[in-house]
Amino acid sequence: MTIDKSVFIPVDPDTAFALITRPERLRRWQTVAARVDLRVGGEYRWTITPGHSAAGTFTEIEPGKRVVFTWDWEGSTAPAADASTVTITLDSVDGGTNVRLVHEGLSPEAAAGHTEGWNHYFERLVTLATTDDAGADDWAAAPDPLNELISAEATLAIVQRVLRTLTHGDADKPTPCEDFTVRELVEHLVGSITGIAKALGVAVVDQPDAAPEVRIADAAQPTLEAFQARGLEGTVDMGFAELLASMVANILNLEFLVHAWDFATATGQDLDVSPVLSDYVLGLAHNTISPQMRGKSFADETLVEESAVSMDRLVAFTGRQVMAD
Incomplete structure (x- = not known):
């Protein structure tokens, strides 16, 4: 037909x-x-x-x-x-x-x-x-079924949309991520994706002068494509340690979604995340962030109302301060 x-x-x-x-x-x-x-x-x-x-x-x-x-x-x-x-x-x-x-x-x-x-x-x-703006795609918001790699693609869509609206005037704004400015957090995110790509055998060519959304997209696309081809079985040599492949995928989810919240908060954007997706990534966070990681890679979990939406509970679990409405 x-x-x-x-x-x-x-x-x-x-x-x-x-x-x-x-x-x-x-x-x-x-x-x-x-x-x-x-x-x-x-x-x-x-x-x-x-x-x-x-x-x-x-x-x-x-x-x-x-x-x-x-x-x-x-x-x-x-x-x-x-x-x-x-x-x-x-x-x-x-x-x-x-x-x-x-x-x-x-x-x-x-x-x-x-x-x-x-x-x-x-x-x-x-x-x-x-x-000049088709808006977020509802079809990408809450994938079913979900696994660590499918959710990584969904969270990538969210961070790309936030990054797309950044301007040169946003570069030096502070973010909720420790002492990172927006510019520094973009560099951190590029570095995180590139490090995972290298562990997967993928060479990412970064263009530092490109727009933040383009830099993240150009690094994430080959990384996720290689990850999909590899699958979630076994371990990945990250250089500093051998990690379960599923754990490395969990890290990508947290990098994309939590930093999307950081960028949105720093620049006054609304972050629209399906509860289905944020609930799932919150579960991945609980499986990824151990008490031993507190004070090193992650700050201590902050307090949030038990009735808070899962996105707020996720960023609180990663050590961010969530402002009450």
């Missing part, structure tokens, strides 16, 4: 082409993470929602006009589907661009799910092109 869908967006074709091919633009409306080798024969991997990644190869590319790529879901937990082909054509019209998507080679069952998906994401594409 074939899906044939068109939308109008009020941008020129070159801008539209960037929206559908560049990782930093794809993250604004369709993906949590994206790897793109934009050349004929080049491969891509897009984490559409936590736990669901699409992968394929580019077969035709006409910048500003057309892109064709194969499409399949990655991983044993992905929806069953044979490899199919997506063609996106961009036509310049008065006031903007018509974006036409043709997704061919789908089974009837796959076509139903993909139709729902493309409707959802094309609506977000239109919103992004119109307002």
Whole structure:
């Protein structure tokens, strides 16, 4: 079966082409993470929602006009589907661009799910092109099922959204994380992700002058891709110690979600986290932070009302002061 869908967006074709091919633009409306080798024969991997990644190869590319790529879901937990082909054509019209998507080679069952998906994401594409902000993706908020790596992808989506709004004026603002400024906390987070990547055998190329969201995304995408390929069994040599792979994944969750709270608090942003996700990461924190780590990697747990939401209980457990409403 074939899906044939068109939308109008009020941008020129070159801008539209960037929206559908560049990782930093794809993250604004369709993906949590994206790897793109934009050349004929080049491969891509897009984490559409936590736990669901699409992968394929580019077969035709006409910048500003057309892109064709194969499409399949990655991983044993992905929806069953044979490899199919997506063609996106961009036509310049008065006031903007018509974006036409043709997704061919789908089974009837796959076509139903993909139709729902493309409707959802094309609506977000239109919103992004119109307002420059498609907003947080509800489909990424509370993945089901959850494991340590799926939740890491979900928490990555949250910290990326917070970082996306940072300005140069935010760099020297203090954060709730010890004595770190926003700039220093970005460096810490890049270092943490890079250290885990190295332990997984991945070389991350950092661009210190890039925007914070881009730096974190560019470090996190290959790290999580390698982690998904490796799995959660066994141990990982972190250099300072051999840790259970699941423990290393727990650390990524805490780095992403707790520091998202730090950045949001430092810059006056609201942090919207599903209770499903924050409850899960709170459980990971209890399994990760031992009493021996207090005073070293983590401050002592702070007091919070028993009735507090799980996100407040999580940051209190990691030693942050939670202000009462």
